[in-house]
Amino acid sequence: MATIRVLIAKPGLDGHDRGAKVIARALRDAGMEVIYTGLRQTPEQIVEAALQEDVNALGLSCLSGAHNHLFPRVVELLREQGAADILVFGGGVIPQEDIPDLKAAGVVEIFTPGTSTVDVVEFLNKHVNVK
Amino acid sequence: MSMSNNKEQQTPESLAERIIGGDRRALARAITLLENGAPQANRIVSLLHQNADLNKARFIGITGPPGAGKSTLSNALVTCLRKRGEKAALILVDPASPLTGGAILGDRLRLPGHSGDDGVFIRSMSNRGHLGGLSPTTAGVATLMQAAGFKRVIIETVGTGQAETEIAGLADTVVLVLVPGLGDDIQLMKAGIMEIADVFAVNKSDRDGAALLASELKMSQTVSSSDGFTPEVILTSALSGDGVDSLLDAIDRHYAHLEQSGLIKVTRKKRIQTQLNGALQGLFRNALAGIASEDLSQVNCQLEQCILDPYSAAETLWNLIIANGKGGK
Numbered sequence: 001m002a003t004i005r006v007l008i009a010k011p012g013l014d015g016h017d018r019g020a021k022v023i024a025r026a027l028r029d030a031g032m033e034v035i036y037t038g039l040r041q042t043p044e045q046i047v048e049a050a051l052q053e054d055v056n057a058l059g060l061s062c063l064s065g066a067h068n069h070l071f072p073r074v075v076e077l078l079r080e081q082g083a084a085d086i087l088v089f090g091g092g093v094i095p096q097e098d099i100p101d102l103k104a105a106g107v108v109e110i111f112t113p114g115t116s117t118v119d120v121v122e123f124l125n126k127h128v129n130v131k
Numbered sequence: 132m133s134m135s136n137n138k139e140q141q142t143p144e145s146l147a148e149r150i151i152g153g154d155r156r157a158l159a160r161a162i163t164l165l166e167n168g169a170p171q172a173n174r175i176v177s178l179l180h181q182n183a184d185l186n187k188a189r190f191i192g193i194t195g196p197p198g199a200g201k202s203t204l205s206n207a208l209v210t211c212l213r214k215r216g217e218k219a220a221l222i223l224v225d226p227a228s229p230l231t232g233g234a235i236l237g238d239r240l241r242l243p244g245h246s247g248d249d250g251v252f253i254r255s256m257s258n259r260g261h262l263g264g265l266s267p268t269t270a271g272v273a274t275l276m277q278a279a280g281f282k283r284v285i286i287e288t289v290g291t292g293q294a295e296t297e298i299a300g301l302a303d304t305v306v307l308v309l310v311p312g313l314g315d316d317i318q319l320m321k322a323g324i325m326e327i328a329d330v331f332a333v334n335k336s337d338r339d340g341a342a343l344l345a346s347e348l349k350m351s352q353t354v355s356s357s358d359g360f361t362p363e364v365i366l367t368s369a370l371s372g373d374g375v376d377s378l379l380d381a382i383d384r385h386y387a388h389l390e391q392s393g394l395i396k397v398t399r400k401k402r403i404q405t406q407l408n409g410a411l412q413g414l415f416r417n418a419l420a421g422i423a424s425e426d427l428s429q430v431n432c433q434l435e436q437c438i439l440d441p442y443s444a445a446e447t448l449w450n451l452i453i454a455n456g457k458g459g460k
């Protein structure tokens with residue numbers, strides 16, 4: 001009866017949340033509980049929400065180009081809070097060459113434009129283990 | 132504050148102790164355990180009942196139709212409470228998809244401003260298919276928050292139609308949020324939801340028709356309830372914050388009325404019943420989940436082939452549950 005809970009957040013200053021909403025709906029349709037926190041959240045706000053909501057996974061969407069700073073910052077804050085068990089994944093307009101560094105920083109997967117939502121669902125079902 | 136996640140600190144005893152100490156991660160984790168019907172969850176809540184002061188907290192219910200501004204108003208109330216130096220926890224309930232059981236919990240969108248404030252704790256919940264406006268574990272979650280030191284727990288129900296009145300069994304004060312332009316007043320008067328309001332908030336007072344709706348509501352109250360209490364009608368603009376202080380004052384006046392009239396005892400009895408119902412439903416769900424999958428699929432198979440009717444099938448499953456219980460797993 002455990003349900004996968006996912007926070008979908010948009011750090012950064014861009015105002016485009018279509019992609020984030022598409023993902024949110026796909027995850028809901030896969031039976032997950034999706035907490036959607038909206039635009040222009042700071043890493044601190046995102047991490048605090050993730051802890052209060054006790055989510056299993058945290059999806060970050062960023063189109064402003066600031067992902068190289070924002071995504072690792074979120075991972076770092078989670079680790080500081082002893083919440084490294086929350087799985088972080090990302091999406092948005094992210095150049096291929098940035099992906100290795102983001103993964104090295106602890107972002108487990110990056111979904112670039114054109115990814116099927118089915119892949120995201122599969123990824124979460126595979127990596128999140130709800131007891 | 133230690134945030135370690137190791138198993139030792141996840142025992143009911145240690146979680147309960149950490150919750151009473153105000154540890155937010157322990158609170159968050161215990162809520163999840165309760166929602167998921169984990170075996171240790173009931174034990175945690177019992178321990179809190181034994182060891183925490185659970186009488187002082189006030190539960191405020193915020194209910195009303197979708198889009199009336201419940202979340203925005205909850206946010207404004209929290210801001211107001213914080214200015215008065217009070218801590219507040221919030222439970223935001225949204226409906227699950229009946230098809231998939233999944234849910235999008237979007238109320239946090241309206242509560243962006245309390246980050247970094249230890250006096251505020253916000254949790255979104257799916258109703259997990261439960262009808263009535265809450266989820267089966269909402270009452271338990273409110274208890275956990277109370278034990279963590281939140282003397283005010285604000286509970287936003289799912290957007291209600293006419294019958295989602297369960298909040299009346301949990302909250303001390305129910306605020307019904309209405310807005311102009313949502314249907315004629317006859318419709319309003321028919322709705323069961325009208326009867327559970329202790330305070331009316333006519334929100335979006337910045338819009339045409341709000342003042343009119345407020346005066347119509349007041350006029351409809353020529354007959355007051357048997358205890359002589361007439362719910363106040365307060366105009367609010369949750370967006371600008373106008374009227375929210377008055378709303379909080381009206382909520383407190385209602386609570387004072389409960390205390391002075393002795394009705395608080397009735398409210399608390401109802402709350403206990405609501406908690407009992409929630410706990411029983413949880414046990415029942417677990418009992419159902421405890422039926423061996425072969426047994427379950429056999430019953431389902433017989434149902435599909437019309438060898439069993441639904442009533443006999445229910446009897447069969449019930450007997451399996453009882454046998455499981457006697458087996459003393």
Ligand SMILES: Nc1nc2c(ncn2[C@@H]2O[C@H](COP(=O)(O)OP(=O)(O)O)[C@@H](O)[C@H]2O)c(=O)[nH]1
Nearest residue numbers: 197198199200201202203241334335368369370
């Ligand atoms: N004009 C106006 N809009 C409001 C007010 N309160 C809420 N809203 C808007 O109404 C919409 C629904 O608000 P929300 O709080 O999500 O409603 P809920 O579904 O009842 O929780 C949002 O776009 C809010 O910004 C208000 O006092 N005045």
Ligand SMILES: [Mg+2]
Nearest residue numbers: 201202238287
């Ligand atoms: Mg809402």
